[in-house]
Amino acid sequence: MLRFFSYYLLIGLVTASVTLGFHLYYRKTLERPYSKKALAIFFPFELLFWPLFFIAALSRGSFKPVLEQSKSFRLPKPMPIDPEEERRRIAFRQGVYKNPPFCGKYIYEYGSGFRGFDKDDSGIFIFEAKDVAAFLAEGRHGSPYEIENSETLTINLREDDPDEVSDTQLIQRWAECADSSMEFYSEIAGCRGEFRYIIRNMVAAGIGQSYCVTCNKHYPNSAMSVTHPPLENGRGWIIDFIQCPKEHTLMDIEIMHFF
Structure with missing residues (x-):
């Protein structure tokens, strides 16, 4: 024993x-x-x-x-890029840019949660397509992958590829080609990751409206708030929360990760 x-x-x-x-x-x-x-x-x-x-x-x-x-x-290891697959991807995006799918007068998207958990019942964000197009034309998409500070330095983590069509360009082109005579609500079909940041900035600018399922009420985005709590111990995700006036969260968006 x-x-x-x-x-x-x-x-x-x-x-x-x-x-x-x-x-x-x-x-x-x-x-x-x-x-x-x-x-x-x-x-x-x-x-x-x-x-x-x-x-x-x-x-x-x-x-x-x-x-x-x-x-x-843990940070994922970078995957090798297949040149042929990359060529087909770029060609497909160029085709979508030249011939975007139908878009009505309004664009909407459901509220969603960080890391993909389902929060489709939290709310809906609604914008006029012309407002989305004008907003993006001003370069106010707010992607976290581009950081600019005119007083110190400019950091651009996107690679400049003359053949590449960015998510922002695809969304802008889609919104610019919208048929405003059609009182139709079009759901964002692709580029959802980028559109989340566009939603955040448009809500912060007070453009459009949101529907809170919990309140069962529409609010102008000027009444909504975009907040982010401080990090604990300097680690983790910086997350923005889009909330209605009664502090119900309609969407939370990951901004930056500190290890």
């Missing part, structure tokens, strides 16, 4: 040490790394209950996510 417990603790010691080592190795890439106090508690716990570690690994089909502690918060 004594030998059994000796082997049991030896396996636990190796398991806890390897897990701790991997966590420390990946610590800088984790959004919420464990504190030193938590690690001090976790080490003896895993030493004594190491079989739970293997059960977690088997349930995930791999030891790596368990060793990394938080795989979902």
Whole structure:
């Protein structure tokens, strides 16, 4: 029996040490790394209950996510680009730009949540197509991938490709070709990621209107608010919340991620 417990603790010691080592190795890439106090508690716990570690690994089909502690918060590795696939993608976007789909007088989009969870019942944002086109013509799309500071420096993370048609250009072209004589509500069909930032800036500018499902009421966007809480411990996502006057959230939008 004594030998059994000796082997049991030896396996636990190796398991806890390897897990701790991997966590420390990946610590800088984790959004919420464990504190030193938590690690001090976790080490003896895993030493004594190491079989739970293997059960977690088997349930995930791999030891790596368990060793990394938080795989979902690690930066993804860049994927190689297939030149032929890229050529077809650019050609398709150019075709859509030249011949955009039908758009009526109004453009609408459902409220949505950060990281894709379903919040279609939260609200609807409604804009006149001509207002969207005019807004984008002024260069006010507000994508987080372009940061400008005229007093210090200009950072542009987009690569300049003369053949590339950006999401903003596609949306602007679509809105410019809208038939204002048709009292028709057109849902944004593509480029939803970019349109979320356009919605945020148009709401902040008081353009258009929003419908809050919870209130069962339409509000002019001049009555809506765009807020973002401060980061905790300087890590995590900066997220903007679009809320109605009664503080119901219709949309939350990820802006920037700090590790």
